[in-house]
Amino acid sequence: MTTIDATTATDRPGDADTTPVLRARGLVKTFGRVVGLDGVDIELYRGEVLAIIGDNGAGKSTLVKCLTGAEIPDQGEILLDGRPVHFKRPQDARAAGIETVYQTLAVAPSLDVAANLFLGREVRRKGPLGSVLRITDRAGMRERARRELRELGISTLQDVTVPVENLSGGQRQAVAVARAAAFGSKVVVLDEPTAALGVRESGQVLELVRTLRDKGVPVIIISHNMPQVFEVADRIHIQRLGRRAATITPKSHTMTEAVAIMTGAAEA
Ligand SMILES: Nc1ncnc2c1ncn2[C@@H]1O[C@H](COP(=O)(O)OP(=O)(O)O)[C@@H](O)[C@H]1O
Ligand SMILES: [Mg+2]
Numbered sequence: 001m002t003t004i005d006a007t008t009a010t011d012r013p014g015d016a017d018t019t020p021v022l023r024a025r026g027l028v029k030t031f032g033r034v035v036g037l038d039g040v041d042i043e044l045y046r047g048e049v050l051a052i053i054g055d056n057g058a059g060k061s062t063l064v065k066c067l068t069g070a071e072i073p074d075q076g077e078i079l080l081d082g083r084p085v086h087f088k089r090p091q092d093a094r095a096a097g098i099e100t101v102y103q104t105l106a107v108a109p110s111l112d113v114a115a116n117l118f119l120g121r122e123v124r125r126k127g128p129l130g131s132v133l134r135i136t137d138r139a140g141m142r143e144r145a146r147r148e149l150r151e152l153g154i155s156t157l158q159d160v161t162v163p164v165e166n167l168s169g170g171q172r173q174a175v176a177v178a179r180a181a182a183f184g185s186k187v188v189v190l191d192e193p194t195a196a197l198g199v200r201e202s203g204q205v206l207e208l209v210r211t212l213r214d215k216g217v218p219v220i221i222i223s224h225n226m227p228q229v230f231e232v233a234d235r236i237h238i239q240r241l242g243r244r245a246a247t248i249t250p251k252s253h254t255m256t257e258a259v260a261i262m263t264g265a266a267e268a
Helices: 060-067 090-095 113-117 138-151 169-183 199-214 226-232 255-263
Strands: 022-031 034-044 049-053 075-080 083-085 098-101 187-191 219-222 235-240 243-248
Touching: 022 060, 034 049, 034 060, 034 075, 049 060, 049 199, 049 226, 060 075, 060 187, 060 219, 090 098, 098 169, 113 138, 113 169, 138 169, 169 187, 169 199, 187 199, 199 219, 199 226, 226 255, 235 255, 243 255
Parallel strands: 034 243, 049 219, 049 235, 098 187, 187 219
Antiparallel strands: 022 034, 022 075, 075 083, 235 243
């Protein structure tokens, strides 16, 4: 279970916009002798898309795994809405409103689009059919799936009864992102969501990221694609050798400067 330490809660009214939705301080994560994270700080604010960039092995995935309960940091502190959280597993983070699309695509190929959207949180039929016989409310889930996809502006997935294995890579990724978007009430985290996609499909995922932000859900997105990062991000966290080298914006720095910080050729 998620442990929330109420004694350190900052419930002061009026500071909602300045308290980061998600914040981590001094995160350390080692794997045997390999240092994945070496004291990382990160802040995600309301209404923003925060990109995380960095070379292979810089600790990007480990960082978001610690923020989303897939890894437990050895040291450091994670605060959600100003309150310390201690996620032990991804379900804890999901229950707290943090939805994640991991690098390795997490869809169930043989299930249809609607079933994938509700994977792990299936809606049961009302009454004993649902509570005793555990019969799922298929029609209800399909209806909600259609509504969610419509609200997210995903037009490529008209038919929610199609098995996901029959979809293109981009459509599958759209299902994974839509799932996160539909249930990520506080934060949505995407690890390389466009890595396997073509230009048009990538564009659709980025559009989805903007839609989410505009709906008030802040997004963390890991990407190697510098033009995409500069197109979609409000701020850019540059991860290098297990630490945060800098946080910049597309206005404050050029892509070349960002890459220089990333590779250690320049200081922030
Ligand atoms: N489960 C693991 N076991 C051992 N080493 C790991 C594991 N996960 C990550 N690492 C190591 O931690 C470092 C950071 O990895 P990662 O967070 O995946 O980097 P990135 O996503 O930036 O490419 C790398 O040196 C990687 O090899
Ligand atoms: Mg990675």
